[in-house]
Amino acid sequence: MSAAPDPTQDIDEVLITEEQIARTVGELGARISADYAGRELTLVSVLKGSLPFMADLMRSITIPVRIDLMEVSSYGGTATESSGLVRILKDLSSSIADAHVLVVEDIIDTGLTLNYLVRYLRGKSPASLRICTLLDKPARRLVDIPVDYVGFTIEDRFVVGYGLDYGELYRNLRFVGVLRPDVYTEPA
Amino acid sequence: MTDALAPDPPPPARGPTFAHASEAELARILDFYAVRWEYEPHTFAILWNLDGDVVESFAPDFYLPEFDLYLEMTTLKQRLVRKKNRKLRRLRELYPDIRIKLFYARDFRMLMLKYGKLGIIESLSGTPGQMLGPRQAPAPEAAVLELGALEPDEAADGSEPGLERPASPPARARRRRPGRRDAVVDKPLAGS
Numbered sequence: 227m228s229a230a231p232d233p234t235q236d237i238d239e240v241l242i243t244e245e246q247i248a249r250t251v252g253e254l255g256a257r258i259s260a261d262y263a264g265r266e267l268t269l270v271s272v273l274k275g276s277l278p279f280m281a282d283l284m285r286s287i288t289i290p291v292r293i294d295l296m297e298v299s300s301y302g303g304t305a306t307e308s309s310g311l312v313r314i315l316k317d318l319s320s321s322i323a324d325a326h327v328l329v330v331e332d333i334i335d336t337g338l339t340l341n342y343l344v345r346y347l348r349g350k351s352p353a354s355l356r357i358c359t360l361l362d363k364p365a366r367r368l369v370d371i372p373v374d375y376v377g378f379t380i381e382d383r384f385v386v387g388y389g390l391d392y393g394e395l396y397r398n399l400r401f402v403g404v405l406r407p408d409v410y411t412e413p414a
Numbered sequence: 415m416t417d418a419l420a421p422d423p424p425p426p427a428r429g430p431t432f433a434h435a436s437e438a439e440l441a442r443i444l445d446f447y448a449v450r451w452e453y454e455p456h457t458f459a460i461l462w463n464l465d466g467d468v469v470e471s472f473a474p475d476f477y478l479p480e481f482d483l484y485l486e487m488t489t490l491k492q493r494l495v496r497k498k499n500r501k502l503r504r505l506r507e508l509y510p511d512i513r514i515k516l517f518y519a520r521d522f523r524m525l526m527l528k529y530g531k532l533g534i535i536e537s538l539s540g541t542p543g544q545m546l547g548p549r550q551a552p553a554p555e556a557a558v559l560e561l562g563a564l565e566p567d568e569a570a571d572g573s574e575p576g577l578e579r580p581a582s583p584p585a586r587a588r589r590r591r592p593g594r595r596d597a598v599v600d601k602p603l604a605g606s
Contacts, residue, residue: 300529301442301443301446301447301529302529302530302531310446311445311446311448312446312447312448335528336525336528338443338444338447338449339447341447341449342447342448345448366521366524366525367515368485368515369449369478369480369481369483370481370483382524384524384527384528393530410527410532411532
């Protein structure tokens, strides 16, 4: 797969503008700051897609926060992974025992990755564990997990941008857009 | 009489026999993310004749015990899923406490797109994805039940063109209306 020289040319429609993202991230930051007032919060970002959201969200939170990063392998990443089990590619840098943890996700669709992560993190004995996602795609949910903070609930379309990729591209778009179907149906 | 000098080789470890390649692929995905699943563990009676005999039943493809959730997959074209939708409606009417999700061809396609496996979607969908012979489970250790010969979930339905499962003769359902007894028919375990 190759992207157009200007990746915005591969976008069918801008679903969420840069301004809408900024406004909603600010609102989420304010809510989280109020909910965790008087406590210290640890944000755990799930690489790679949540990086832009994490960067903006942490700066919109006004209480003390620690940050940490995790990465887990995705199904289909390699032939080996297709027949294996999910792996932690990057683990937490610090202990989260007795910490108030907020998992920061870019998108929740099937819920499979998040379900795995939540079980893993619960095993680390945090004081509390909540979930924040920029995008929620409930139509695609396979396993239900309660999500505490949702930026946008979106319909069932394949979206890229603001951290979300297709074939590792489009993460740098400043908006969330719908990828043109011919981009992913064309032979590589 | 058994020839003691030529013993049969030990049988291979058995997993569920999937009716369709898309089901096997979903099982691999669930295994990958360490989600426990059972393949067609229950058959629900959904239609009875005047004598109270079951004439139609429905066996959802997967049950996820941690989530108390059934998943039914269909990779048929949308116009061919009418019958399955009707059965699902009937199931929900009769068993309102059951949580079940229908996974359509489009859903499966989007799942494959998400995992970068869109290139093999045609081989996993619709008629080409039918598994006419026995298949091993992709990761038998994750399967909760080891199932032997499975009953068709289309019991007493007969077949219709385009169905993704191999046509099977209507099976005589054995159980009676919910509220009487035995509304849920457990699949026979291997060797039972």
